[in-house]
Amino acid sequence: MLVTYFYNVGHRTISFFEDVGRASVTIFNAIFNKPEFVRGTARLIKQIYAVGVLSLLVILVSGFFIGMVLGLQGYTILSKFGADQALGELIALSMVRELGPVIGALLFAGRAGSALTAEIGLMKTTEQLSSMEMMGIDPLHRIIAPRFWAGQISLPILTLIFNAVAIIGGYLVGVVWLGVDDGAFWGNMQLSVDFREDVVNGIIKSTVFAAVISWIAVFQGVDSIPTSEGISRATTRTVVYSSLCILGLDFFLTAVMFRGT
Amino acid sequence: MKAESANIVEIRNLHFRRGAKVIFDGANLDIPRGKVTAIMGPSGCGKTTLLRLIGAQYAPDAGSILIDGKDITTMSKKELFHMRSHLGMLFQSGALFTDLSVFENVAFPLREHTNLPEKMIYDLVLMKLQAVGLRGAHTLMPQELSGGMARRVALARAIALDPDFIMYDEPFTGLDPISMGVLVQLIRLLNDALGITSILVSHDIHETIGIADHVYLISNGRVVGSGSPEDLMNSDDAWVRQFMQALPDGPVPFHYPAQSYADDLWGPQRC
Amino acid sequence: MKLNRFEIWVGFFVVLGIASLLMLALQVSGLSNFYNTESGYEVKASFANIGGLKVRSKVTISGVTVGRVVSIALDQNQYGEYNALVTLSINDHFNKIPEDSSAKILTAGLLGDNYIGIVPGQAEEYLKNGSTLELTSQAMLLEDLISKFAVGGEK
Numbered sequence: 001m002l003v004t005y006f007y008n009v010g011h012r013t014i015s016f017f018e019d020v021g022r023a024s025v026t027i028f029n030a031i032f033n034k035p036e037f038v039r040g041t042a043r044l045i046k047q048i049y050a051v052g053v054l055s056l057l058v059i060l061v062s063g064f065f066i067g068m069v070l071g072l073q074g075y076t077i078l079s080k081f082g083a084d085q086a087l088g089e090l091i092a093l094s095m096v097r098e099l100g101p102v103i104g105a106l107l108f109a110g111r112a113g114s115a116l117t118a119e120i121g122l123m124k125t126t127e128q129l130s131s132m133e134m135m136g137i138d139p140l141h142r143i144i145a146p147r148f149w150a151g152q153i154s155l156p157i158l159t160l161i162f163n164a165v166a167i168i169g170g171y172l173v174g175v176v177w178l179g180v181d182d183g184a185f186w187g188n189m190q191l192s193v194d195f196r197e198d199v200v201n202g203i204i205k206s207t208v209f210a211a212v213i214s215w216i217a218v219f220q221g222v223d224s225i226p227t228s229e230g231i232s233r234a235t236t237r238t239v240v241y242s243s244l245c246i247l248g249l250d251f252f253l254t255a256v257m258f259r260g261t
Numbered sequence: 262m263k264a265e266s267a268n269i270v271e272i273r274n275l276h277f278r279r280g281a282k283v284i285f286d287g288a289n290l291d292i293p294r295g296k297v298t299a300i301m302g303p304s305g306c307g308k309t310t311l312l313r314l315i316g317a318q319y320a321p322d323a324g325s326i327l328i329d330g331k332d333i334t335t336m337s338k339k340e341l342f343h344m345r346s347h348l349g350m351l352f353q354s355g356a357l358f359t360d361l362s363v364f365e366n367v368a369f370p371l372r373e374h375t376n377l378p379e380k381m382i383y384d385l386v387l388m389k390l391q392a393v394g395l396r397g398a399h400t401l402m403p404q405e406l407s408g409g410m411a412r413r414v415a416l417a418r419a420i421a422l423d424p425d426f427i428m429y430d431e432p433f434t435g436l437d438p439i440s441m442g443v444l445v446q447l448i449r450l451l452n453d454a455l456g457i458t459s460i461l462v463s464h465d466i467h468e469t470i471g472i473a474d475h476v477y478l479i480s481n482g483r484v485v486g487s488g489s490p491e492d493l494m495n496s497d498d499a500w501v502r503q504f505m506q507a508l509p510d511g512p513v514p515f516h517y518p519a520q521s522y523a524d525d526l527w528g529p530q531r532c
Numbered sequence: 533m534k535l536n537r538f539e540i541w542v543g544f545f546v547v548l549g550i551a552s553l554l555m556l557a558l559q560v561s562g563l564s565n566f567y568n569t570e571s572g573y574e575v576k577a578s579f580a581n582i583g584g585l586k587v588r589s590k591v592t593i594s595g596v597t598v599g600r601v602v603s604i605a606l607d608q609n610q611y612g613e614y615n616a617l618v619t620l621s622i623n624d625h626f627n628k629i630p631e632d633s634s635a636k637i638l639t640a641g642l643l644g645d646n647y648i649g650i651v652p653g654q655a656e657e658y659l660k661n662g663s664t665l666e667l668t669s670q671a672m673l674l675e676d677l678i679s680k681f682a683v684g685g686e687k
Contacts, residue, residue, distance in 0.1 A: 045539055045542050046538050048542045049538040053542060053544075056545060082640055083645075084644075085640065085645040122359075126359070127353070128358055128359070130318060130352065134318070134350040135370045135373070135422075136373075136374065138342065157552075160552040161549055161552045163552065163560075167556075183589070183600055186588070187588030190561060190588070191587075191588075
């Protein structure tokens with residue numbers, strides 16, 4: 001019994017390292033290939049469209065609503081202490097530092113990450129990757145690299161848009177609807193939000209999340225078992241692993257970046 | 262080019278296993294240049310695996326695979342990609358790139374491997390499509406094609422770079438008789454007109470022996486019969502006879518190995 | 533051409549991203565102060581203590597916002613006392629505020645923000661750009677109040 005248990009634990013550990021190793025090699029090969037600028041750019045643009053532009057709607061709508069909810073909740077709580085002027089500060093700080101990068105990344109994992117995995121998995125199932133390889137073209141280079149980079153570029157941009165829209169949403173609810181003073185809203189926000197400390201750190205966070213999500217999504221696609229069940233599992237794994245990684249990493253990044261402020 | 266040997270592909274003592282399952286156990290094959298060679302065998306005997314081994318998508322556990330006298334098992338990645346640009350492969354599903362039009366699918370290998378001007382690519386693609394009779398369909402997307410048409414487009418794509426040999430993986434599976442007839446014709450015609458070598462993996466006996474010059478039969482990881490189609494049809498080897506004449510029972514039993522039927526039904530391990 | 537559509541959308545996407553970055557930089561984190569659309573005239577007032585007054589705090593008359601705090605600086609008068617010199621920008625619409633008005637620092641609620649309340653005087657002359665509000669009363673500091681209570685009865 002005990003031996004079997006140890007055997008299983010050992011086996012899992014080894015296969016975990018095997019997975020991480022394979023994923024690293026995949027991404028390493030995909031990224032560090034000599035780039036072709038003219039053709040590469042056209043492909044990248046197409047992928048940024050698929051990954052970034054198509055995620056725009058969900059980011060805009062949810063950002064707007066999250067900002068409005070923050071405005072409403074924040075107002076009810078802050079006005080109890082007569083501190084409703086701090087509403088702008090509350091919304092901006094929580095969005096820029098925390099909610100923007102994290103919720104943006106979670107939405108991105110659900111919308112674009114799963115689509116990436118499914119697309120690559122389907123290409124594998126329909127032998128498109130194999131046939132490309134047989135044509136003497138490296139699918140890692142041709143298929144994986146532009147998708148990875150598109151994810152890496154798109155998420156930070158989406159996060160910026162997400163933050164901006166949420167703050168506008170909060171402004172509409174807080175100032176236009178609930179009547180918080182306009183100057184206090186922006187003034188307190190500008191006093192407490194620091195560009196370097198908060199905005200740039202938020203961008204760094206979302207860049208890290210983008211790398212992790214794109215990596216997981218692309219690798220799960222390449223590594224999926226080429227059946228319809230295999231793809232659905234790989235897609236689920238992308239969303240679950242990405243979400244866990246985002247939340248876990250967020251804690252560490254926050255601890256490093258905002259400790260003491 | 263160096264003096265050409267009679268065989269474009271030579272496989273010696275091939276061993277390959279996947280997990281615990283032995284797929285090849287010392288197989289030897291020669292693919293003669295300029296001929297249509299068919300590789301036949303029951304489902305799951307490793308025919309498709311063989312094509313992937315020739316294309317070096319899998320590495321054998323032992324043995325050598327020589328293409329044009331060069332051992333592909335010892336090639337670097339760069340040499341491999343160069344070698345692959347000289348071979349075409351038609352996948353079972355066609356494997357067209359679903360996000361590209363028919364034209365772009367055929368143009369794909371040309372764009373990736375050459376720096377030809379756009380006009381020349383256009384002409385070449387239409388010539389290849391004309392060869393498979395689908396010049397009029399070049400603006401369609403793969404989703405709009407029937408199975409037979411998709412496979413013909415894939416064939417046009419496979420011959421886009423004028424390869425030395427083409428491998429067909431189960432090209433007749435799931436096609437209606439007309440599409441199948443067209444494809445059978447095409448394989449033979451392309452082989453003779455372009456002077457290329459064809460390797461045809463299939464278990465559709467009638468279509469295959471109709472166009473093959475040479476046939477290999479594979480079972481249990483070994484070559485169990487080879488020769489011209491007529492030789493094999495008239496073979497007195499029990500296994501070859503069962504396969505070629507599609508007999509339900511023979512050396513290959515109808516039943517998967519199991520314990521006694523009676524034990525299964527009335528034995529002690531019932532649940 | 534087909535690719536064009538992608539390029540347009542991606543271009544739009546990137547421009548939207550840059551616009552958001554600009555908004556976060558200028559409007560949210562106040563990286564630059566050139567965002568100032570209200571036109572007004574500037575009036576100075578010095579206070580012994582401004583408490584939690586901040587730049588962009590509001591200036592009110594009878595509770596109606598008439599302007600903003602533009603800058604806060606430390607000033608030393610001729611007796612060597614330190615004072616906070618606050619510059620207010622008052623909207624051009626409110627150009628009939630008597631010159632002898634007084635300025636108080638008030639608090640919104642018990643713990644809220646500080647702001648300036650102007651109590652209009654009687655003079656015929658009005659405040660104009662560069663005027664100074666002479667009568668000021670400092671911020672009511674919670675700490676001071678508490679310490680007064682703690683010491684007890686001392687007025």
